[in-house]
Amino acid sequence: MLRFGQHLIKPSMVFLKTELSFALVNRKPVVPGHVLVCPLRPVERFRDLCPEEVADLFRTAQRVGNVVEKHFCGTSLTISIQDGPEAGQTVKHVHVHVLPRRAGDFRRNDDVYEELQRHDKEDSSDKWRTEEEMATEAEILKKYFGEN
Numbered sequence: 078m079l080r081f082g083q084h085l086i087k088p089s090m091v092f093l094k095t096e097l098s099f100a101l102v103n104r105k106p107v108v109p110g111h112v113l114v115c116p117l118r119p120v121e122r123f124r125d126l127c128p129e130e131v132a133d134l135f136r137t138a139q140r141v142g143n144v145v146e147k148h149f150c151g152t153s154l155t156i157s158i159q160d161g162p163e164a165g166q167t168v169k170h171v172h173v174h175v176l177p178r179r180a181g182d183f184r185r186n187d188d189v190y191e192e193l194q195r196h197d198k199e200d201s202s203d204k205w206r207t208e209e210e211m212a213t214e215a216e217i218l219k220k221y222f223g224e225n
Contacts, residue, residue, distance in 0.1 A: 080119045082168035090211050092218035093141060097133035100141045100175075102214045104205045107192045110149030110177040112218075114138045121169045123160045138173045144221040151177030155189050165194040 079086040079099055086101055092112075093100040100114045114137050116130045126134065142154045155176040159165040174193060183189050 082170035
């Protein structure tokens with residue numbers, strides 16, 4: 078199990094693990110393919126990461142972005158970090174949101190940021206995907222990363 082703030086993440090939800098980071102599927106994605114990339118060390122704020130962790134986190138986010146954009150037929154990516162409570166961070170563990178985007182997926186392009194703020198605050202489990210759905214998606218994404 079990996080720690081993600083106050084949550085324990087089952088290995089079946091993780092589709093990539095590097096020396097310093099891991100990528101997992103999202104229990105309540107804003108768009109199909111919305112995933113998270115996190116440092117292995119549970120650090121609350123971006124400023125608290127060491128330079129090696131920052132480099133690995135962003136290398137991993139880049140690799141993951143390439144995969145989810147391709148797999149989910151996106152044409153662009155939104156990559157976002159909500160760093161601190163006033164920025165909308167609800168899990169006290171640095172994480173990068175990686176969202177494959179398509180033309181017209183939101184009425185106004187920047188609505189994605191409002192949706193990110195809202196989706197983390199609505200923590201009703203009836204809106205979550207099942208563990209089976211998430212494990213299936215993680216298995217599919219794992220195949221893109223042969224060394225995993």
